[in-house]
Amino acid sequence: xxxxxxxxxxxxxxxxxxxxxxxxxxxxxxxxxxxxxxxxxxxxxxxxxxxxxxxxxxxxxxxxxxxxxxxxxxxxxxxxxxxxxxxxxxxxxxxxxxxxxxxxxxxxxxxxxxxx
Amino acid sequence: xxxxxxxxxxxxxxxxxxxxxxxxxxxxxxxxxxxxxxxxxxxxxxxxxxxxxxxxxxxxxxxxxxxxxxxxxxxxxxxxxxxxxxxxxxxxxxxxxxxxxxxxxxxxxxxxxxxx
Numbered sequence: 001x002x003x004x005x006x007x008x009x010x011x012x013x014x015x016x017x018x019x020x021x022x023x024x025x026x027x028x029x030x031x032x033x034x035x036x037x038x039x040x041x042x043x044x045x046x047x048x049x050x051x052x053x054x055x056x057x058x059x060x061x062x063x064x065x066x067x068x069x070x071x072x073x074x075x076x077x078x079x080x081x082x083x084x085x086x087x088x089x090x091x092x093x094x095x096x097x098x099x100x101x102x103x104x105x106x107x108x109x110x111x112x113x114x115x116x
Numbered sequence: 117x118x119x120x121x122x123x124x125x126x127x128x129x130x131x132x133x134x135x136x137x138x139x140x141x142x143x144x145x146x147x148x149x150x151x152x153x154x155x156x157x158x159x160x161x162x163x164x165x166x167x168x169x170x171x172x173x174x175x176x177x178x179x180x181x182x183x184x185x186x187x188x189x190x191x192x193x194x195x196x197x198x199x200x201x202x203x204x205x206x207x208x209x210x211x212x213x214x215x216x217x218x219x220x221x222x223x224x225x226x227x228x229x230x231x232x
Contacts, residue, residue, distance in 0.1 A: 009142050009180045010218050020222050022136060022184055024172045026125055028232070056140045056218070058182045060174040064125045066182040068138055102126050102172070102229040106136050106222035113218040116144070 011054025011070055016108045018053055019071045025101035027063045035097040042084055049083065051076025063099075070108070077105060127170025127186055132224045134169055135187045141217035143179045151213045158200055165199065167192025179215075186224070193221060 027035070046052055051072040059065035071077050143151070162168055167188040175181035187193050 009178065010140055010216055013218075013220075016220075020136075020138060020220065022138065022222075022224075024126055024174075024184070056180065056182055058140075058174040058176040058180045060176065062125065064172065064174045066172055066174045066184060068140070068182060068184075098230060098232075100126055100229065100231045102129075102227065104129075104132075104136065104224045104227040106138075106224040108138075108220045108222040111218065111220040113216065114214060115216045116214075 009056070010113070011056050011068075013053050013070050013108075013111065016111050018108050019074060019077060020106045020108050021069045021071065021077055022104040022106060023067045023069075023101065025065050026099035027065070028097060028099050029063070030096050038087075038097070041087060045083055045087060046080060049076065049080045052080070074105070125172070126229070127172050127184075129169050129186050129224075129227065132227050134224050135190060135193060136222045136224050137185045137187065137193055138220040138222060139183045139185075139217065141181050142215040143181070144213060144215050145179070146212050154203075154213070157203060161199055161203060162196060165192065165196045168196070190221070 043055060043057070046055060046069050053070035053072060055067065055069045057065070057067040069080075071080070159171060159173070162171060162185050169186035169188060171183065171185045173181070173183040185196075187196070
């Protein structure tokens with residue numbers, strides 16, 4: 001995958017256990033271009049990190065967004081977070097873009113799926 | 117919360133540990149009204165179940181949707197799943213509505229948030 005390719009819509013993750021970072025947010029609506037650039041940069045950054053397994057992301061018309069990224073283990077998440085915070089800090093952003101957010105780190109224990 | 121109230125946009129969950137059901141899906145576009153009714157019924161059903169802690173849901177313009185529901189423990193998820201499958205089966209739906217889906221059950225280990 002090239003750094004700027006969009007991720008596939010659903011992640012094809014391996015058998016559990018693995019880890020998920022569940023990030024849910026609402027937006028202020030301030031600086032949408034700056035936010036969009038940062039969001040794409042974060043997706044590209046994740047895809048280049050060791051331990052990355054995939055990502056799913058949706059934002060509805062009400063402005064609520066959910067991005068779930070999948071990782072082999074907590075150490076991979078810690079390394080990605082350090083990189084991401086460094087980049088976000090350079091972009092001056094979080095307090096400006098987000099109305100509110102929740103970030104949860106979870107261990108995936110069971111999974112199944114369906115493809116047409 | 118009344119059965120038909122929309123959930124608040126972000127879930128105010130207790131301190132971890134607790135559990136998350138991460139459901140990501142794409143749609144066929146077939147029978148949108150039937151799907152919308154089922155989706156609202158599932159949200160209402162979840163909110164009435166023992167062990168329910170909250171829910172976050174978004175569907176983007178590309179049709180990818182993510183719904184994350186939060187639960188006290190795996191037994192609460194099992195009980196909800198049995199109820200939900202019974203209701204969905206009555207509505208003739210899954211194979212018709214979903215292009216693909218991924219369902220993951222995960223134990224939330226860490227969480228933090230921000231509110232403006």
